[in-house]
Amino acid sequence: MQYTHLGRAGLKVSRLCLGTMNFGDTTDEQTSFNIMDAAIDAGINFFDSADVYGGPQSPDMAKGYGLSEEIIGRWLARSGKRNRIVLATKVYQPMETGPNDKYLSAYHIRRACDESLRRLKTDHIDLYQMHHIDRSTPWEEIWQAMEQLIREGKITYVGSSNFAGWNIATAQCSAISRHVLGLSSEQSLYNLTQRSIELEVIPAIRHFGLGLIPWSPLGGGLLGGVLQKTREGRRASPAMEKKIARFREQLEAWETLCNDLGERPSDVALAWLLHNSAVTAPIVGPRIPDQLTQSLRALDISLSEDTLRCLDEIWPGPGGQAPEAYAW
Numbered sequence: 001m002q003y004t005h006l007g008r009a010g011l012k013v014s015r016l017c018l019g020t021m022n023f024g025d026t027t028d029e030q031t032s033f034n035i036m037d038a039a040i041d042a043g044i045n046f047f048d049s050a051d052v053y054g055g056p057q058s059p060d061m062a063k064g065y066g067l068s069e070e071i072i073g074r075w076l077a078r079s080g081k082r083n084r085i086v087l088a089t090k091v092y093q094p095m096e097t098g099p100n101d102k103y104l105s106a107y108h109i110r111r112a113c114d115e116s117l118r119r120l121k122t123d124h125i126d127l128y129q130m131h132h133i134d135r136s137t138p139w140e141e142i143w144q145a146m147e148q149l150i151r152e153g154k155i156t157y158v159g160s161s162n163f164a165g166w167n168i169a170t171a172q173c174s175a176i177s178r179h180v181l182g183l184s185s186e187q188s189l190y191n192l193t194q195r196s197i198e199l200e201v202i203p204a205i206r207h208f209g210l211g212l213i214p215w216s217p218l219g220g221g222l223l224g225g226v227l228q229k230t231r232e233g234r235r236a237s238p239a240m241e242k243k244i245a246r247f248r249e250q251l252e253a254w255e256t257l258c259n260d261l262g263e264r265p266s267d268v269a270l271a272w273l274l275h276n277s278a279v280t281a282p283i284v285g286p287r288i289p290d291q292l293t294q295s296l297r298a299l300d301i302s303l304s305e306d307t308l309r310c311l312d313e314i315w316p317g318p319g320g321q322a323p324e325a326y327a328w
Contacts, residue, residue, distance in 0.1 A: 001043025002299055006086075006127070006280055008209030009157060009184045013046040013086050015274060015299060017213060018292070019285035020047060024054030024067025027287050032071045033078070038289040040081060042296055046281055047072065048187075048213070050090035050131060051116050065095050066119050073121035082122055089116050090161060092131035104134035106145035113149055129159035129187060133167045139174035147180060159213075161187035165200030172208045183210055185280065190214035192254075192269055193222060193247070195317035202278050203321045211280035214273050223269040225258070227251050253314045263301060270298035272311060 002015040018039045023032040039047070054067025069089060076082045091112040094102035102108060116125060128149065134142070149155045160168065160183050168186060175182025186205055188197045191214065205212050218224045222243050230236055236244060244251065258265040273282045286292040303311075319325040 001045075001296075003045075004280055005211070006157070007184050007205075007211035009181075009211070011086065011126075011157065011184070013211075013281055014044045015281050016044055016270075016295060017046040017048050017088075017281040017283045018044050019215070019283035020049045020068045020072060021053045021285050022287050023049075023071045029071050029074070031288060033075050034289045035286055035292055036072070036075050037079070038292050040079075040084060042293065044292075045084060046086045046088070048088045048283055049120075050093070050129075051095055051112055051119075052090075052093035052131070065093075066115070069116055069119035073119050077121050086126045087120065087122065088127035088129060088159070089120070089125055090129040090131040091116070092134065104130055104137045104142050104145075106141050106148075109142070109145040109149070113154055117154060124153055125155045127157045127159050127185065128155040129161050129185070130163075132162050133160075133164070139171060142171075143175060143178055143180065143182075147178070157181070157184040159183060159185035159187065159210075161215075162189070163201070165204035168201070168204040168208060168210065183208070185211040185213055187213040187215055187283070189216055190273065190279075191217050191219045191223060192272060192311065192315040193219040195315070198320070199318045199322045199325055202276075205278055212276075212278045213280055214282045217273055217282040217284070218266055218269050222247065222251070223254070223265055225255060225265040227255050228265075250314050257307070257310055257314065261307065264294070264297070266295065267298045267301055268303070270295060271301035271303055272308075274298060275303055275308070 003012045004015060005011065006013050018036070049068045049072055051069060052065050053069070055065040091109055092103060095112065095115070100107050113125070113128065117123065146155070146158050160171065163186055168183065172182045186201065188201055190197050202212065221240065226236065226240065226244060255265055258268045261268060270282055273279050284292065284295045
């Protein structure tokens with residue numbers, strides 16, 4: 001396994017991050033345990049979750065939320081491997097139906113962190129991430145709450161997710177004024193089919209020294225060899241059929257290129273992300289252990305400049321960073 005710093009922080013994490021969104025939802029507990037065991041065996045030390053993952057599983061909206069964290073907590077208690085992983089989770093989404101059971105008020109952050117710690121069966125979270133920007137809560141309140149959690153030893157680093165570039169800049173300027181580290185990472189939607197963060201988010205990340213953790217690196221399965229799978233008789237969902245119809249010409253060129261390289265499309269998609277120096281670790285969200293072990297191949301794929309140019313032609317980005325991409 002390869003390791004790198006989480007942005008400018010001294011913390012080192014594996015180049016692939018284990019995503020646990022499927023735990024408790026499409027993946028049962030024993031299979032989830034097997035995936036985490038396989039991750040440790042492969043040298044993956046970076047596990048990502050969220051308080052909201054795993055549910056809802058009942059008519060009562062919040063009953064299923066927290067299942068992913070609970071499964072991780074039971075695995076940690078069984079395995080005794082808490083100190084071998086960098087444990088990340090998130091706060092923001094509604095966990096109950098009350099007016100203060102969501103978002104980033106200091107009130108909710110404190111309660112949500114305590115509940116995550118309880119479900120995870122641990123006394124600290126290594127990376128506590130804001131799942132979305134809260135436009136109604138001032139940064140002074142958010143940082144005050146996060147600083148308190150750090151002083152209490154409940155969290156170590158703070159990250160963001162789904163932030164715009166100016167959100168990152170605002171957060172960091174506020175943190176600097178308080179003489180604290182601020183954000184260590186940003187978790188964004190980023191893959192060959194979704195490259196809009198190249199305009200302003202990635203430049204902000206580079207400027208402030210954050211690690212980039214791309215989610216949905218395979219474009220929701222679109223980059224995983226979907227045409228080949230349908231030719232083999234596997235049925236696509238109605239939503240995927242619409243995506244295939246929209247991107248068919250690009251998908252044909254994409255899968256042909258991957259075939260010429262002799263690599264699985266999913267591995268090339270991950271390798272493309274790993275080629276970007278701004279990327280710390282793409283999130284892989286396996287439903288079974290084999291999917292996790294197969295993704296390790298991406299770490300050994302080196303993409304030539306010619307291949308990278310071909311990929312830009314098939315899946316063009318915004319043309320660079322703002323404002324050069326559109327102004328001159």
